[in-house]
Amino acid sequence: MEFEKLKPPEEGSKIEYADGRLIVPNNPIIPYIEGDGIGRDVVPAALKVLDAAAEKIGKEIVWFKIYAGEEAYRLYGSYLPEDTLKAIKEYRVAIKGPLTTPVGGGYRSLNVTIRQTLDLYACVRPVYYIEGVPSPLKNPEKVNLVIFRENTEDVYAGIEWPRGSEEAEKLIEFLSTLGVSIRKDSGIGIKPISEFATKRLVRLAIQYAIDSGRKSVTLVHKGNIMKYTEGAFRDWGYEVAKEEFADKTVTEDELWNEYGGKQPEGTVVVKDRIADNMFQQLLTRTDEYDVLAMPNLNGDYMSDFAAGLVGGLGVAPGSNIGDGMGVFEPVHGSAPKYAGQNKVNPTAEILSGALMFEYMGWKEGSEIIKKSVEMTIKSGTVTYDIHRHVGGKLVGTREFAEAVVENMHSL
Numbered sequence: 064m065e066f067e068k069l070k071p072p073e074e075g076s077k078i079e080y081a082d083g084r085l086i087v088p089n090n091p092i093i094p095y096i097e098g099d100g101i102g103r104d105v106v107p108a109a110l111k112v113l114d115a116a117a118e119k120i121g122k123e124i125v126w127f128k129i130y131a132g133e134e135a136y137r138l139y140g141s142y143l144p145e146d147t148l149k150a151i152k153e154y155r156v157a158i159k160g161p162l163t164t165p166v167g168g169g170y171r172s173l174n175v176t177i178r179q180t181l182d183l184y185a186c187v188r189p190v191y192y193i194e195g196v197p198s199p200l201k202n203p204e205k206v207n208l209v210i211f212r213e214n215t216e217d218v219y220a221g222i223e224w225p226r227g228s229e230e231a232e233k234l235i236e237f238l239s240t241l242g243v244s245i246r247k248d249s250g251i252g253i254k255p256i257s258e259f260a261t262k263r264l265v266r267l268a269i270q271y272a273i274d275s276g277r278k279s280v281t282l283v284h285k286g287n288i289m290k291y292t293e294g295a296f297r298d299w300g301y302e303v304a305k306e307e308f309a310d311k312t313v314t315e316d317e318l319w320n321e322y323g324g325k326q327p328e329g330t331v332v333v334k335d336r337i338a339d340n341m342f343q344q345l346l347t348r349t350d351e352y353d354v355l356a357m358p359n360l361n362g363d364y365m366s367d368f369a370a371g372l373v374g375g376l377g378v379a380p381g382s383n384i385g386d387g388m389g390v391f392e393p394v395h396g397s398a399p400k401y402a403g404q405n406k407v408n409p410t411a412e413i414l415s416g417a418l419m420f421e422y423m424g425w426k427e428g429s430e431i432i433k434k435s436v437e438m439t440i441k442s443g444t445v446t447y448d449i450h451r452h453v454g455g456k457l458v459g460t461r462e463f464a465e466a467v468v469e470n471m472h473s474l
Contacts, residue, residue, distance in 0.1 A: 064153050066146045068138060075125025078155045078423070080387030085155065087423045090123045094150045094157040099132040100397030101407045102160025108409040108464035109158070112435070113416040115468040116428045127154065131173055132162045132397075143173055148180055157390045158419055160412065161397040174392070178214045183383035183390055184260060185267050186212040188366045189418065193410075195440040196374035197452040205349040206372050209277070211268040212362025214383060216260045217292075219359050222253045256292040256358055258299050265300040267384070268356040269308050272331045280304075280312075282335040283357035283365060296358050297335050304333040342368060370394060377407070377448050380414035382422065391419040405459035408446040410436055413467065431474055438470040439463065 064071075076088035097106045110126060117124050129147045136142050151157045162173040177183070188210045192203040200206070224231040231251045238245060245251075265282070272280050282301070286294025304312040308331070315334035318324060326332060336344060338361045345352060345368070357365060370379035376395035383390045393411030401407050417432035439445075443455030444466045450457045458466065 064149060066149065067144070069127075069129060069146045069150060071150075072125045072127050075123075075127075077153070080155060083387075085387060085423060087425070089121070090125055091156070091423070092125045092127050092154050093419075094127045094129045094147075094154050096129055096131045096147070096157070096159035096162075097134065098160030098397065099134075099163040100161060100399035100402045102132075102162075102397060103403055104401075104405060104407055104460045105393070105409040105412040106158075106160040108460050109412040109416050111464050112413050112432060112467050112471075113158075113420070115471050116417075116420065116432045116435075117425070119431055119471060119474075120425060120428045122425065122428065129157070131159070131177070143176055148177070151177075151181060151388070151390060155388050156419060156423060158412075158416055159390060159392045161393060161395060163397045163399065175219055177390060178383050179219065181383075181385060181388060181390070182215065183385040183388060184213065184215050185264055185384045186210075186214045186362060186366075186381065187271075187384055187418075188212070188370075188379065188381045188394060190366070190369040190373060190379065192373045193378055193437050193440055195437070195443070195445070195453070196378055196449060198372060198374050200346075200349070200372055202349070203373050206345075206369065207350075208345075208352060208369055209271065209275075209354050210362060210366045210369065211264055211271070211354065211356040212366060213256075213260055213264045213357070213359050215359075216256050217254050217359035220255050224251045226250045254292065254360075256296055258295070261296050261299040261358075262303050265303045265356050266307060268354050269304060269312065269331060269333070272354045273308070273311050277331065277353045278326065279332040279334060279351075279353045281341075281352055281355050282333070283338050283341050283355055283361050284335060285338045285361070286335075287337055293338075293358060293361075300335070300356060301333065338365070341365065345369060345372065366394065375448075376411065378410045378414070380411055380418050382415065382418050384422070389419065389422050391415040391422070405461055406447055407460055408448050409460050409464055410440075413464070431471060432467075434474060435467045435471040438473075439466045442466075442470075 075090050075092035078091050079086040129150045131143050164172045190208045192206050234251050235245045268280050282297050284293040284297045286297045312331050312333050370376050379394040381394045393415050417429040420429040445455045
């Protein structure tokens with residue numbers, strides 16, 4: 064593949080995709096984006112940990128630097144150059160740091176643009192407790208969730224017109240002919256939720272639950288109010304379970320009416336909850352929830368809330384998954400005021416790399432990374448965000464990564 068300004072590594076091999084699965088060599092070329100703000104701190108720290116984990120399982124990563132954000136603008140005159148999108152398409156798996164959306168740069172969000180352009184339709188965010196991280200819960204160890212958030216529709220595909228615009232006035236007038244009354248001084252927004260996008264997300268969530276031995280998939284929606292978008296998300300989700308996974312799933316109603324509440328061996332319970340109720344469910348009935356699938360906006364709220372239960376965004380990894388393609392990133396933002404200070408916590412970036420390893424089929428390496436991070440924090444070697452709550456040995460970003468690698472040697 065020809066690039067405008069990138070030179071791919073001469074060593075390493077491409078990850079391929081065939082028959083619905085990734086074919087990962089022992090020395091894959093993996094593009095990475097350092098990103099903006101604290102990306103310059105957390106990404107190099109994470110790469111150091113990922114290199115050590117790969118070596119421990121007999122693998123090697125050949126890194127390929129690509130560009131997005133402010134660094135890309137300086138090099139290309141574009142915040143998201145075509146080279147970057149082409150490289151991710153070509154090599155299939157990438158990891159990135161946080162990006163700051165430019166003011167007036169023509170993008171609603173660089174992150175959203177990457178997801179939509181590459182059709183990375185599932186934002187997958189595991190949320191679990193790491194011993195030693197301060198949490199507002201009495202029993203944070205009960206939190207062990209994986210959130211599947213639809214990544215291309217709902218507010219991500221939202222269409223808006225400002226109050227008083229010609230378009231808004233036309234739409235208000237048109238809706239009046241359908242018997243709908245809207246105040247004249249309203250801004251107008253439309254959010255689409257389709258059967259196609261819903262079903263492929265729920266399909267991925269149920270398959271994940273089956274493959275990983277999870278007990279349930281909960282469809283989270285506001286279908287009691289928005290019946291033909293959020294309510295349809297719920298209905299289409301149940302259709303996927305019934306039509307494609309009938310031998311592997313039971314609904315919550317079936318669980319109680321036909322099985323007396325005892326879950327049949329080898330099955331996944333599919334249930335649903337109203338979105339606002341789901342927040343208090345995660346607080347009061349934490350361990351009753353496992354895999355959650357939801358439209359975009361609900362997933363945005365819920366994943367950040369769930370991360371707060373186990374210590375916040377600084378320890379929250381994330382991924383954006385499509386068919387045979389994935390981009391992995393921390394949930395937190397670019398925090399430019401801390402950039403270059405060797406201060407911030409790289410855990411979320413490191414654990415995003417562990418999630419990437421899992422996606423690539425390197426599960427042993429993923430577990431090594433997660434155990435090493437927990438060993439480091441549990442021993443009291445922590446960055447400032449944790450140190451201010453629990454004390455311990457205060458270290459910087461690089462030193463934390465070095466401690467993780469050191470602990471890896473004992474596994």
